[in-house]
Amino acid sequence: MTVPPEQHRPAEDWWKSAVVYQVYVRSFADADGDGTGDLAGVRGRLPYLRDLGVDALWLTPFYRSPMVDGGYDVADYRDVDPIFGTLADFDDMITDAHALGLRIIVDIVPNHTSDAHPWFVAALAGPPGSAERDRYLFRDGRGPDGGLPPNDWESIFGGPAWTRVPDGQWYLHLFDPAQPDLNWRHPEVRAEFEDVLRFWLDRGVDGFRIDVAHGMIKAEGLPDVGKTVPPGERQVELLGRGRLPYFDQDEVHDIYRAWRPILDSYPGGRMAVAEAWAETPQRLARYIGPDELHQAFNFDFLDATWSADSFRKVIDTALAESAIVGAPTTWVLSNHDKHRHVTRYGDGALGLRRARAAALLMLALPGSVYLYQGEELGLPEVLDLPDELRQDPAFLRTGESRDGCRVPLPWSGDVPPYGFGPDGGAPAWLPAPPTWRALSVAAQTGAPDSTLELYRTALRLRRTHLAPTDGSTDPGGVTWLDGEPGVLAFRRAAAGGTAELTCVVNFGAEPVDVAGYGTPILVSQPSGGADPAPLPTDAAGWFIRPVSG
Template sequence: MSTHDSNDWWRDAVVYQIYPRSFADSNGDGDGDLNGVTDRLDYLKELGVDAIWLSPFYPSPQADGGYDVADYCAVDPRFGDMADFDRLVAEAHARGIRVIIDIVPNHTSYLHPWFREAIAAEPGSPARDRYVFRRGRGEHGELPPTNWLSNFGGSAWEPCGDGWYYLHLFAREQPDLNWDNPEVRAEFLRVLRFWCDRGVDGFRIDVSHGLAKDLRDPLRDRPDPTVLGPQADDGSDPLWDRDEVHAIYRAWRRLFDEYMPAKYAIGESWHPFSPRIFQYARQDELGAVFDFSLQKAAWGRDIYREVIARTWDYARQAATAPTWVLGNHDVPRVASRIGLPVGADIDTWVTSDGTDPAVDPVAAQRRARAAALIMLGLPGTAFIYQGEELGLPEDFDLTPDQLRDPNWERSGHRFKGRDGCRVPLPWTADGPAFGFNDTGAAWLPQPDWYAGYAASAQDGVDGSILSLYRRAVGLRREWVARGADTAMTWLDDPSEPQLLSWRLPSGLTVAVNCSADRGLPMPEHNRVLVSSAADWRDGDDPAELAPETAVWLA
């Protein structure tokens, strides 16, 4: 492989997340597939990424976008077969691109053979002990065992019809596993080894903070069931971020370290920020963890300064590299979300009745371009969600009858869900399905305005956001890489409260004007390496840093 060969290749990597169903469709059935990914590897190589992360491609009824897995060691026929997966890994490696896959250990699909066996078995049977079954409260078990709520709305307990219930912290089609059961722990070690032996380079661990649960009898209620995350910093919540989960990951790390180079792993933890999340990044556990603070932050100098400094400091204390994320398959696209008025609640508009939120599309695109240089200018591991490099906004055109996300129904039609960031990508400005396939079929409809964001419309075009990403990723190797192992220096200027700026040991200065309407003097420099301004061209050296613009300065 042409990139790092050491165990810490990921510490300065750019990872590109692929949602396979929406990336590229090679057979025209409307669903993206593994061969579609393989066909686009040269595009990803030109983008300059070090690794791809594949969201689940396992057999699944798709009750939750593939995160309801029916078989952890197979490929869903809609995405191809195992030969297609092996070819994808081989072709990616031939281009110096590593492959990371999703593992979903908190729950299975209700169609998993284990759960089918469990639901048909008697209470107290070994088959049921692989999951979390409890008898309901009340004289006849007519009440759920606890007040626990599902992340998708409603009770987290599904009745079995005989006074017994099973736990599902997400959709009812996703029964939670019982990680106190040794058989469950052994099975996932087998699954991980299966994929390690097939050549994958790492794993993204879904709901990494949710495996261990307090299942003492009687089960205890949560203090506030509407707060779907830990309510105490000591990990005492019965559902989330419990100390017991770390023993699971220490066993996983021992397996990962049997390989050379060691397999990469990163935990997903969505609960409100706590320094405890960095415990997952300890080197005898997963080694890395997502901190979504940058993704959650509204546009603004002070909040960016705060979350960047915090993530940086806690990652350094944990001897890991910080991770930086602007978007993924679970949140509205950054090119819309970041266009909300400064100070607005970034979550309120996703609970709308279907009308467009108060997003300024011009400001959103300007800020999204600047945010790309912020993220890529930070030492550590940077994650790009498919379509961010095209500047794709959220698709608000989806009608209620087109929505697939279980959030829509479970929330009583208050939360439209995540479909708007999962619409199949536009590769060409014209033609069937904008180049997603040759037939025009798409599992979610694509809006007409996609044509202006297509990869073909931006390829080689000065000032396009695709050209910006390609240039920044290329420059990052020289100017940002390995910075996580050294230091970054803040260049605070009390006279300019809208200027966000830092310097790296390479001599790179990142400067961002967070003001919406006022230009700032350009910081001292020798030359401008790249600017997020759409009218900037290589060699330009403006005297002023325009509003909502970021630059990299040598």
């Protein structure tokens, strides 16, 4: 396998200020017309992503899988599922991406496999205590006949985290029963995933997003969670604010200390970003460092409420932690597991105004940014999908569904699936609503006030106007400015050192005067003619002024 030339990898630390675009592969673009997105579809749309102005793509799992959980139930970590194409399609896609200056990050799912993985098939065929079962977490049940689960752990998707097999033992699955958890204290499991990393690094991938990075090690003895969960709450609600014996165990860091030398042994700045939850920012920061991972997602930014105080607190905390660990923070507003932020911020015109403002806030901050496909189009959550079409395994257990943020993208045309697949192809695997015809890429391209053109402009200005401060050695070059109540304003050095860029966000109820901030170069809402006009409520603006003296 020939790795693309190094001129397509500008610097070893490219990831410190990169804009990464998350591609949910089955919903991005369908090249073969079967109604499901594929790698050839991604390849065909790479020029769109280059022109949008992103630096890298993060691809959700495309490996062989029964698709019980959208590909996060992996049956073969070294092959492409036929619904997404072939390994040759992957090689062609990554070659084209690198030729366009785009890097490729792939998802790796190490906490669990599919129940169709050869290892788990062998585990079910083997007797209790066998070497095959030791790769997973099989245990005898409690009670006189072993008919009760081994402990009180709950699945993230609802219900118990244990399933009983015909011979009476139980196996652990923190997610769906079709996703058995691996035993990461088994040396064969560790060796297997180190080899999987090398397999994809040899094919030229630039990094990995690590699914459930906090989950691989469970507390010795698998103790009960017990009474730490408040009455009426599920255990999952402790994520990010409490201790669970199956998450964020200290021993998990040994895994990443073994992975980092593998990444460092390849040229071009190969990196890894953790999807990790921990009870404090200090514990989350432990995943990051020169001997572990490069980044961890900052979900507090995604969870911030629509207020100046909430965002200011989240940003200050993130930048302070970045300075401590010597690595840049990440910023994210949406992903494939959360309701789209247009809807979270109020839906309709209100939600869209706020989403556009939040985008300018996020893109003005130091560090790296992760965009979720379709946010550049201002897509809302699809809340009225028919129940019979929903495929999220959590839906049947809890009634909660992530399908609404996974509806395939609208590219063009007036009728579904809006150019998602070729003319005459099958309907998309999830239907897009009629209102999306006005939100398609074709409908928004060239429209000055469209969300797509706002993102394109913001990404271009971010690249040309903002100094490449990553936020890892100081508060990111961010200088907070005093302002009216409900207004968030900060200044950063502009590229070249001769100017400063100020970002102002108006969370308040009335327009605010922005005449003193400099020359406006981008505003999230149309200005109405005045230059600079008062900044409307639920709006953000970028302003440039020369450095004095």
